[in-house]
Amino acid sequence: MDSDVRPRFVPSPCDIHPHTIPPLISVSQDEVWLPIVSCPADFSLDLFECAVEQLIHHPEYNSTLILRSETISQTFYSHDTDDSDIPSDLKSHRPTYSIQRKLLPRRPGRDAAIEQRCTLYAPIAGTHVGIPCMLVLSPLLPPGASLPYYHPTVRHLAFRFVPCTPPILRIEAVVLPDMPLDLNSRLYRTALALLETLHRYGWGTRTHYQKRVRHDCLIPKEAYQDLYLVMRERHKHFVSEWKESTDPLKHVFEDIGIATYLMLLWKQSFEQRSGDDNHTRVPDAPWKHWPRPPGGFLDLGCGNGLLTHILISEGYHGHGIDLRARTSWDHYPEPTRAALHVHAFDPTQYARGVTEGRHSVIPYLQSGAFLVGNHADELTPWLPLIATVEHASGYLSIPCCAWSFDERFARGSGTTFADSDSAAISDHDAFVDRLNLGGEGGRQSQYSMYRIWLAKLSQWTGWKVECDTLRIPSTRNWAIIGRERLVEDNQVYTERALDIVQNVVKRGTFKTRIPEGKAGHH
Incomplete structure (x- = not known):
């Protein structure tokens, strides 16, 4: 295959081969992880972290309903971090760092903003110990609040790089009760779009892709x-x-x-020229001044x-x-x-x-x-x-x-x-x-x-x-x-x-x- 040509995205619903790779196992008994969709990984594990950073910092590329994300905090974890500080741990994996972000809607009058924790995990044993191979997105909802329309209807969503032969990318989720998972469901279609984006980002990282069009050169x-x-x-x-x-x-x-x-x-x-402000101050229109x-x-x-x-x-x-x-x-x-x-x-x-x-x-x-x-x-x-x-x-x-x-x-x-x-x-x-x-x-x-x-x-x-x-x-x-x-x-x-x-x-x-x-x- 020509190395300059991005491989074709070939997804497979996970219920076709449900036992090929076991799903994630959570420490919590209430968190049952369900595989949703997978595809071949056409890049190596060492590029996974760089690829998912695009997902973390640019959610607007995958949803026209999202304006942008704003980073609230970032936390790094080490082997001697107190377990009480580790977010929703997974068996055989340990978090390396997490970013708490706020998703801002494009239509704030219709959709609410939501905070989300984005945690990278690495295996604690095996050949690839310590190398991030999974990103878990977890919505942080205040009591009584509901997920906005643009957010997948899940408690957690995981992007996995599975280093088997050949390696695969897979999306798994802890879904809400009574949530449909068939191929026509909104959750499956959302996961499919996200997986295709990750597949594209991974190839772009591998080929050192740089955007030819640069926005926001003068105005933030x-x-x-x-x-x-x-x-x-x-x-x-x-x-x-x-x-x-x-x-x-x-x-x-x-x-x-x-x-x-x-x-x-x-x-x-x-x-601003001195003595040139003839406008009555309007708090909700600062541009008047x-x-x-x-x-x-x-x-x-x-x-x-x-x-x-x-x-x-x-x-x-x-x-x-x-x-x-x-x-x-x-x-x-x-x-x-x-x-x-x-x-x-x-x-x-x-x-x-x-x-x-x-x-x-x-x-x-x-x-x-x-x-x-x-x-x-x-x-x-x-x-x-x-x-x-x-x-x-x-x-x-x-x-x-x-x-x-x-x-x-x-x-x-x-x-x-x-x-x-x-x-x-x-x-x-x-x-x-x-x-x-x-x-x-x-x-x-x-x-x-x-x-x-x-x-x-x-x-x-x-x-x-x-x-x-x-x-x-x-x-x-x-x-x-x-x-x-x-x-x-x-x-x-x-x-x-x-x-x-x-x-x-x-x-x-x-x-x-x-x-x-x-x-x-x-």
Whole structure:
């Protein structure tokens, strides 16, 4: 078999061969362990501990109802540990360490959180003495409480590595009374999914697998998830009130996610200005007092306007522009309607020195504003240039369709930046790897090539480039962010940006889009 190909997952219900390997035996007479499902182990015992650590720390990968887990405590056991301190011991096995964690639900209004003890055991005799070969998960329920829906209906659940010939992985459980165990039961299906996950993690550990996509590069996952849950509850009503023909489940939760990310990014990036807090303090809305861009925000290509609305309704100042008004615009509250504008951006005006008197090409762009481009299409490559020429406080771009300045982007097309004095750009591979841009090992798609080109453009125009993969329901969830200048007030970068504009004008192919629809109403 090719060593690079993960072996096929071949599970077997344990009632097919019930006497092949004896089940676990507990010290307690009340704990009867029942084998549920098994499969061949395609990795060695010494990798088992590393594989199950993924199960411990990332339960959300196996259930969409779980948000994440939080570690409460960790305990290590030695041979001379007092037996009274050892959790639910098993005959012929001894615990090596345990982690007490809390499982947080994705829908806290519907499901309760639960604490769980995760204990690793090793055999006390034989060839593999002292090597962890079993993980036992035990829910810790307060008196009178019941298991939440997302938790298996068991008192204990064990993941075993059985070092027979050939070795197998097996899941066993101490089940609750009258619990069905047939192949159609929920417990069996849950155990099957967990076993497949362990099988995959074991192979990933064996082959030193590393995720190609890295999330949470700039904003901690916990902070994002906690705020997102609050924002989702505050704005999920738009799903049932959607005025557009597009899918509300995608667009509503995507814009809630982007708004959440921006709020935390701005909190991290900007210092609170003294004397700038005009909001009445609201205990359940701390973001009303978080740092924010000094010139507000400008959402270029704002589309249905929901992202602009969410930010404005949460106390942020800004505007959204697009080529045409959407049906949704007239249904937002007055503060949002006043912030949405029909406007056709013409970047070629920069070539005529419009900004020398500090009159922006975009009438709604204030000094120190933060630019947002969410799937802004033709405007996408212009974001870092606008941010440089207009001295913006930063920008976030989530590219979708690949556009250069005056044509569709294609491999080998577009402005090049080979003369850059930046070592990060001249060392292409290091630049790509550092920013998690994708396209490693020659696997460069059109989209990854576009991401790399945009990142180089951003650094060429003077921005310290940062990238992240957003937790939003979109396959185009990669973001490039500029929030820090490489050199403050360096005229070189402004000249570079204006040179690009001059070259676009010389080519003569750029056409400014014409506002569509009833532009006069906005």
